[in-house]
Amino acid sequence: MSNDSEIKLSDNERLKRESNLLRGTIADDLKDGLTGGFRGDNFQLIRFHGMYQQDDRDLRAERAEQKLEPLLNVMLRCRLPGGIITPQQWLGIDRFAAEDTLYGSIRLTTRQTFQFHGVLKNDIKPMHQLLHRLGMDSIATAGDVNRNVLCTSNPVESELHQQAYEWAKKISEHLLPKTRAYAEIWLDGEKLETTDVEPILGATYLPRKFKTSVVIPPDNDVDLHANDLNFVAIGENGQLVGFNVLVGGGLAMTHGDKLTYPRKASEFGYIPLEHTLAIAEAVVTTQRDWGNRSERKNAKTKYTLERVGVDAFKQEVEKRAGVSFAPIVPYHFTRRGDRIGWVEGIDKQWHLTLFIENGRLLDYPGKPLKTGMAEIAKIHKGDFRLTANQNLIVAGVTVEDKAKIETLARQHGLISDGVSEQRKNAMACVSFPTCPLAMAEAERFLPDFITQVEQVMEKHQLPDEHIILRVTGCPNGCGRAMLAEVGLVGKAPDRYNLHIGGNREGTRIPRMYRENITSAQILSELDGLIGRWASERQEQEGFGDYVIRAGIIKPVIDSARDFYD
Structure with missing residues (x-):
């Protein structure tokens, strides 16, 4: 849709074009002992290998005073389609986190995978080689590519979930970069002349990051409207028969720039299973060719749809795939949160969903969570499923093992009967x-803030109620605050934009209610609003629906046009 020769491309386009298919000079940087980080283009290129260079910002000023380089390290995000990991794999990553990271923790993410934080340069290559031995990798979990594919965790309808999960894996594999750069650099793979090609992603990859989900109604636990491409599972008699396809969701924005905004995904139509990969590829290649490569803030799929029109984009996808969309098959969502505790599947196996506050697995005083998970992994015969809500499911537990698993979980603080519904629905x-x-x-702020919100709920005689509440430290959307009933978006230390008016199903974007206010001011606002909700709400009416019905805030109907009204 655009002629690259007529526009000035962003520097990231140069970087990708000159990277020798993502190799850059990363291998040389690994040998550079003068710095703990990566230089020049390599700082960005390592993202395509699943890593971000970071430093400990708590120590930055102190190290600068000592004339020391910041404590440079990397965060690695594993590729884990559908969030499934075996107990043996878990024990491997548990040991690495304890012995070879600065913080000793495993972080479960909103992208249904885990992250290592604080990996020093000398440990980066061994980390990748460990993942490889365990049957995992971090390919394409960051950068301008299709990232980790989400899939509803659904511990009950086991057969339907297994089928959907298999498609999540197939989609992930199909859309991966084909370059051998990852194997050459991290796994000592044979170095070849550059003959690899990228038939789907192209020589300069995608204009911006791309996210995909597979969701099984009535659970919207993956927040489909946060993703560029979504496959909504349609089942008949417990068997997966096809998908509704939705395109163009995304939550990131930039403070002060009204050309950026969150957007819900648009319904394209229904496809039978055999066309899934063709449609996935066609959506990705259309975005590859039509996306904005000049202005990265407007490079995501959602902006391409707004610029060219949903119908034009859809028709191009149909043309490239050789497939016509059928009308959307009716579907609806009733919930987003995970089913904390035990549930029995239709296969008569049991599944234990553990609430992991903020997804941070670490041994705390009196709550050795990380050790507890390792102890469970030593005896568990099923698998673990990481959820997109930062929780963890011990899946496929037999009746005989159920008591042993629960005992271990309780002994290590992984089960606490006193956790409120409000805390379970915060992120x-x-x-x-x-x-x-x-x-x-955000993460360090949330636990105490939720305690204060709980006190407000108790004050208004709503101790067993909850509000979908999310906090993100910047407007990039990682905490998915733009699909919450109450969303806090960070602007400065202890200052946030307060958004309200989303819904429990995750199908409405909240609108900004107050700008740049302190946490104390937010609590005061919530006190008044929750008080009104308690006295004026209709039966079973959620907080977000109430503030819309009561006229406290206008609903966001079309975020591209009225989000800032």
């Missing part, structure tokens, strides 16, 4: 001290 991104984009606290 935050990592933010400080490791994220370089952080403007305000």
Whole structure:
């Protein structure tokens, strides 16, 4: 849709074009002992290999005073389609986190995978080789590519979930970069002349990051409207028969720039299973060719759809895939949160969903969570499923093993009967001290803030109720605050934009209610709003639906046009 010779491309386009298919000079940088980081283009290129260079911002000023380089390290995000990991794999990553990272923790993410934080340069290559031995990798979990493919965790309808999960894996594999750069650099693979080609992603890859999900109604636990491409599973008699396809969701924006905004995904139509990979490829290649390569802030699929029109984009996908979309098959969502605790599947196996606050697995005083997970992994015969809500499912537990698993979980603080519904339905991104984009606290802020919200709920006689509440330390959307009933978006230390008016199903974007206010001011606002909700709401009416019905905030109907009204 655009002629690259007539526009000025962003520097990232140069970087990708000159990278020798993502190799750059990363291998040379690994040997450079003068710095703990990566230089020049390699700082960006390592993202395509699943890593971000970071430093501990709590220590930055102190190290500068000592004339020391910042404590440079990398965060690695594993590729884990559908979030499934075996107990043996878990024990391997548990040991690495304990012995070879600065923080000793395993972080479960909103992208249904895990992250290592604080890996020093000398440990980076051994880390990748460990993942390889365990049957995992971090290819394409960052950068301008299709990232980790999400899949509804669904521990109940086991057969339907297994089929959907297999498609999540197929989509992930189909859309991966084909370059051998990862194997050559990290796994000592044979260095070849550059003969590799990228038939789907292209020589300069995608204009911007690309996210895909597979979702099984009535659970919207993957927040489909946060993703560029979504496959909504349609089942008949417990068997997967096809997908509704939705395109163009995304939550990131830039403070002060009204040309950026969150957007819900648009419905394209229904396809039978055999066309899944063709449609996935056609959506990706259309975005590859039509996306904005001049202005990265407007390079995501959602902006391409707004610029060219949904119908034009859809028709191009049909043309490239050789497939016509059928009308959308009716579907609906009833919930997003994980089913914390035990549930029995239709296969008569049991599944235990553990609430992991902020997804951070570490041994805390009196709550050795990380050790507890390792102890469970030593005896568990099923698998683990990481959820897109930062929780963990011990899946496929037999009746005989159920009591042993629960005992271990309780002994290590992984089960606590006193966790409120409000706490279970709150989420935050990592933010400080490791994220370089952080403007305000999120993960470290959330637990105490939720305690204060719980007190407000108790005050208004709603101790068993909940509000979908999310905090993100900047406007990039990792905590998915733009699909919450109450979303806090960081602007500066202890200052956030307060958004309200999303819904429990995750199908409405909240609107900004107050700008740049402190956490104390937010609590005061919530106190008044929750008080009104408690006294005026209709039966079973969620907070987000109430503030819309009561006229407290206008609903966001079309975010491209009325999000800032």
